[in-house]
Amino acid sequence: GAVVSQHPSRVICKSGTSVKIECRSLDFQATTMFWYRQFPKQSLMLMATSNEGSKATYEQGVEKDKFLINHASLTLSTLTVTSAHPEDSSFYICSAQAGSNSGANVLTFGAGSRLTVL
Amino acid sequence: DAKTTQPPSMDCAEGRAANLPCNHSTISGNEYVYWYRQIHSQGPQYIIHGLKNNETNEMASLIITEDRKSSTLILPHATLRDTAVYYCIVRGNSGGSNYKLTFGKGTLLTVNP
Numbered sequence: 001g002a003v004v005s006q007h008p009s010r011v012i013c014k015s016g017t018s019v020k021i022e023c024r025s026l027d028f029q030a031t032t033m034f035w036y037r038q039f040p041k042q043s044l045m046l047m048a049t050s051n052e053g054s055k056a057t058y059e060q061g062v063e064k065d066k067f068l069i070n071h072a073s074l075t076l077s078t079l080t081v082t083s084a085h086p087e088d089s090s091f092y093i094c095s096a097q098a099g100s101n102s103g104a105n106v107l108t109f110g111a112g113s114r115l116t117v118l
Numbered sequence: 119d120a121k122t123t124q125p126p127s128m129d130c131a132e133g134r135a136a137n138l139p140c141n142h143s144t145i146s147g148n149e150y151v152y153w154y155r156q157i158h159s160q161g162p163q164y165i166i167h168g169l170k171n172n173e174t175n176e177m178a179s180l181i182i183t184e185d186r187k188s189s190t191l192i193l194p195h196a197t198l199r200d201t202a203v204y205y206c207i208v209r210g211n212s213g214g215s216n217y218k219l220t221f222g223k224g225t226l227l228t229v230n231p
Contacts (some may be wrong), residue, residue: 032217034217044221091159095161097217105217107218109154109162
């Protein structure tokens with residue numbers, strides 16, 4: 001089945017530094033990928049929609065200059081948390097859709113990347 | 119996309135069937151019902167989806183009422199590894215960014231030995 005890989009799975013960084021998280025579709029191409037964030041004991045919240053070859057679409061309240069998304073190829077999207085602060089510590093999860101352009105197709109999720117900002 | 123309502127938590131004995139309900143009374147005709155689960159500290163895992171008919175796969179069965187206003191996910195023989203948060207999500211099919219899934223709070227299913 002479709003596999004989405006995220007890297008790194010865990011990252012610890014100092015406040016003020018930038019962190020890049022990669023999301024790859026391993027055996028399929030994805031023109032659209034989605035980035036979610038999940039705080040402890042809360043549900044997943046959609047941050048942005050990553051579109052191959054064009055600008056990402058951000059959800060209301062998500063700062064596009066802080067969370068930079070690059071979808072340079074059909075198998076790779078990256079999320080860069082710029083100037084990270086402790087409040088950015090969270091579980092970041094990406095997802096992508098495999099299959100034909102049909103409403104019945106499912107999203108496959110990565111295993112997530114846990115960011116801890118000291 | 120239509121909103122869903124799920125109980126916040128449920129318990130089930132190991133080996134017994136787990137029946138997880140979901141209400142989606144405002145679902146529209148072209149919206150599918152999807153079920154995902156999330157085991158602690160992992161990404162969501164797809165379980166099953168359906169439009170009108172009942173569906174079954176190796177993981178679970180999905181029973182959708184005739185009026186499509188509610189559905190039930192059935193895990194026929196729950197194991198301890200099925201302990202997770204189960205999300206019922208309704209989504210349209212117009213493509214592109216509309217393939218995104220909006221997660222509610224889900225149901226925490228705890229399977230007890």
